Amino acid sequence: MASLLQLPSDDSVLLIVTHSNVKSFSPEVRFSLQMSVEAVKEKLWKKCGTSVDSMRLELYDDAGSKVCDLNESIRPLGFYSPLDGYRLHIIDLDPSSVTSGGWLEDTSLVEKYTISEEAYNKLGTNFRKFKETMVSQNPTGNDRKLPDDYMEDMCANIKVGDRCEVEPGAKRGGVKFVGRAEALGPGFWVGIQYDEPLGKHDGMVKGMRFFDCPPGHGAVVRPDKVKVGDFPERDPFEEEEI
Template identity: 75%
Template sequence: MASSRLQIQGDESVLLRVTHSNLKSFSADVRFSLQMSVESVKEKLWKKCGTSVSSMRIELYDDAHSKIADLADDSSPLGYYSPLDGYRLHVIDLDPSSVTSGGWLEDTSLVEKYTISEEAYEKRGGTFRKFKEKLVSQNPSAFEAKITDNYMEDLCANIKVGDRCEVEPGGKRGIVKYVGRAESIAPGFWVGVQYDEPFGKHDGMVKGTRYFQCPSLHGAMVRPDKVKVGDYPERDPFEEDEI
């Protein structure tokens, strides 16, 4: 590659798509300064995908999916390879024992989940169950009167299965999978949501009743007043501000 291709001025930057050899679902648009060294690019990518700098090889592809170059010289600036907006950096992890291998960063079913026994939970103070029991004991009639079979039914009028939605608190996004009563949980109307990310508590089955089907830890049953439907596209968890 001729040195005449090196043309870097000021704080020029480029927006590149990043993919990974082990993480098949990983894809992110990341902005890089053309003045960054290849080593600095690797350090930035390490924070995003988990592959160590010493085990990382980077390939550059153009927008027609043709390979342009191997970014083999850690001391060269990124601009030396003349990347353009829309080009792709492909990260290759050379470490067979890397944290990115074996699907651990993509398949949450491989992660050991924290659980607590019913006996241990009962012994804990300050839980929601204890708080609810206290409210019921203080005024059981008022509590029962508030939660009726038609509780929040009116708020479900504009919520349909298949709608994109955002759930508060936290602005968690997903798709509506169920709208209706859920007697196994509590009286009134509920909305079943499949989150885009594993922010949920189940796979659509609650207390032995299957309300909908979704991946493990992506499901949640929430009250309709917590759900806003509309144009809520899936967020890119790796997207960052421009430098």
């Protein structure tokens, strides 16, 4: 029989590891043949959660036949002559182990936290209150429908063909569309073709064509974001003054 001193220091073996309680646990783990059975258990404990004292190990060959039990803690693994592809099976002997009952695999077994309606409403901050605040601050929400003429007055001085600057970012371009766009929401909108590829589309939004422009140059925004006037296209090679 091979002894600890007879085993080359660089000998190792790649074993498939399975577990009695965790059916999805089947990694390939490389072990040194110099390791004692107790050291093997220590390594496996860190991977599967079964304590060393509650662990029994069985060795199976690549055909599925049992070779032996690894029941002597001080023996080196090499004493049992495992080969690459053999299976090392962990049996968890602790009935109250964290691996028992399928807790590590079946999330339906985990007790869900519940709270009464009264206690939930007493919370200083909760999702329901957050949602109500957001709706109150967002007039486009379903609870506060905008009128069909929303921001129509801001379009009075905006017409197709105007040069413009759009906030945020002072993006420059030309006006390509002014009017209602029901697909985007009630009220008036302005379609822009940016001078640079700073947009999101080519003038088609949610399957509707509002105008034509090169891909990535188009945007449709509310008129309060648009300022028309003498906004020539910026020279990309123009150096900033120091």
